[in-house]
Amino acid sequence: MQTPLPPGPAPFDGRRFSNLSGAANRFADVARWSLTRQPPRWPRYVSNQPAPRPLPRVDDGSVRVTLIGHATVLLQVAGLNLVTDPMWSLRAGPASWLGVKRVRFPAIAFDDLPAIDAVLLSHNHYDHLDRPTLAALARRDRPLIVTGLKVGKSVPSRRVVELDWWQRHSLGERVHATYVPAEHFSARTPFDRNRSLWGGFVLETPAGTIYFAGDTGDGNHFAAIRQYFGPMLLSLLPIGAYLPRWFMGPVHMDPAAAVAASLTLGSKVSLPIHFGTFPLADDGFDDPLRELAAALAAHPDVDFRTPAFGEPIEIQ
Numbered sequence: 645m646q647t648p649l650p651p652g653p654a655p656f657d658g659r660r661f662s663n664l665s666g667a668a669n670r671f672a673d674v675a676r677w678s679l680t681r682q683p684p685r686w687p688r689y690v691s692n693q694p695a696p697r698p699l700p701r702v703d704d705g706s707v708r709v710t711l712i713g714h715a716t717v718l719l720q721v722a723g724l725n726l727v728t729d730p731m732w733s734l735r736a737g738p739a740s741w742l743g744v745k746r747v748r749f750p751a752i753a754f755d756d757l758p759a760i761d762a763v764l765l766s767h768n769h770y771d772h773l774d775r776p777t778l779a780a781l782a783r784r785d786r787p788l789i790v791t792g793l794k795v796g797k798s799v800p801s802r803r804v805v806e807l808d809w810w811q812r813h814s815l816g817e818r819v820h821a822t823y824v825p826a827e828h829f830s831a832r833t834p835f836d837r838n839r840s841l842w843g844g845f846v847l848e849t850p851a852g853t854i855y856f857a858g859d860t861g862d863g864n865h866f867a868a869i870r871q872y873f874g875p876m877l878l879s880l881l882p883i884g885a886y887l888p889r890w891f892m893g894p895v896h897m898d899p900a901a902a903v904a905a906s907l908t909l910g911s912k913v914s915l916p917i918h919f920g921t922f923p924l925a926d927d928g929f930d931d932p933l934r935e936l937a938a939a940l941a942a943h944p945d946v947d948f949r950t951p952a953f954g955e956p957i958e959i960q
Contacts, residue, residue: 651810651872654793654825660838661793663827665863667894668838677891685928690748690920695954697756701725706960707851707878711953713750714921715772715858717880718757721849722818727757728764728845728856728880728917729772730781736771736922738832743770747929748921751954754780762815765791766858767842768798768830771922775800790821792841798832809843810872820848824869826860828895851960852877855909859918861894862901866908875910878959883936884919887926896925899936906946913959914948 655662662668695710702708702720710718715729732754737743760781766772775798781787782801789796789804790813796804805813807823814820823843831837846869847854855869855876870876886898897905899916906914919932933950940948951957 651868654809654841654843661830661841662838663829663863663894664825664865665827665894667827667861668829669891669894673891677888681888682926684923684926685930686923687747687929690929692748692751692953693955695751695952696956698752698758698956700758705851706958707849707854708956708958709878709880709915710752710956711915711917711951712752713746713748713953714919715766715882715917716750717856717915717917718752719847719854720758721847721851721854722816724761724816724819725758726762726764726815726847727760727781727787729766729858730760730763730777731771731774732777732780733774736769736774738770740776744922744924746921747923748953751952760785760787762788762790762821764821764845764856765789765795765799766826766844766856767792767828768795768832768840769859770832771924772859773798773832788815790815790823790845792823792843794840795830798840808841815847818850822846822848822873824855825863825865826858827863827865828859828861846873848873852912855879855911857881857905857917859895860897862897862905866905870909875912877912879906879909879911879914880917881905881914882918883916884927884932885922885925887931892925899932900939902936903939903943903946903948906948907943912947913957914946915957916948916950920953
């Protein structure tokens with residue numbers, strides 16, 4: 645197990661943030677990947693199986709979790725409705741006609757969402773911070789949006805709380821969110837790289853502790869989170885957009901690393917996110933789940949579930 649680092653603010657030089665490891669992809673790496681990348685094996689469209697409409701509220705001592713698509717997850721716990729990185733747009737990009745097109749529509753229609761109390765926004769990449777979706781949520785529900793330092797300027801809402809790593813904010817009397825480190829980066833243009841912070845969230849709830857990793861590569865932040873909060877009841881861990889490893893390794897875990905992270909976190913139950921929706925890297929559509937199954941074969945004691953998109957899971 646890696647030695648955890650003590651909790652502290654994100655490294656910041658007055659202009660840009662950086663990872664705990666110091667690892668970062670250079671612009672030369674981006675150019676090399678763009679010139680050498682292999683077209684990923686993805687279908688043009690994938691349908692979801694019919695999914696039940698979410699319950700209005702859950703306050704029975706359990707956590708009800710529904711994977712909607714990519715990194716968008718509905719968490720219902722202690723009477724609160726929370727959503728992570730809400731993304732209902734067709735494309736992840738700066739305009740409705742520009743950007744990576746999704747092959748799988750959200751498993752829950754926007755109009756079928758219950759009233760959302762808070763949004764956990766991990767960072768500012770287009771596939772995670774989708775302004776049209778956030779604007780629609782702000783008009784309909786006025787949820788509190790909790791995110792990292794300097795991300796708020798991209799959010800079309802006045803109800804934004806920005807946090808540094810390890811800072812905590814109450815979402816209600818019984819649920820508290822802490823922004824925690826990740827190994828990633830931020831950018832929405834060629835000129836704002838790492839000008840805003842990235843991270844994940846730990847939720848302390850009456851049902852147990854929940855971890856949403858956001859986007860992250862492997863690192864000793866998992867051990868630090870386990871040391872600080874104890875074992876997780878539920879962990880939401882990314883498994884896609886991991887090839888080629890020489891390029892994606894510093895910022896995206898592969899499925900085997902996600903299984904290892906689940907073990908480090910002491911997670912009772914883990915669920916995969918960040919797969920099967922947007923073709924963002926060189927791994928094919930089926931690769932993440934196939935590689936996850938292979939990694940789990942060596943760890944039959946790990947409860948790493950792969951529910952269908954839109955299928956609610958109750959955890960106690």
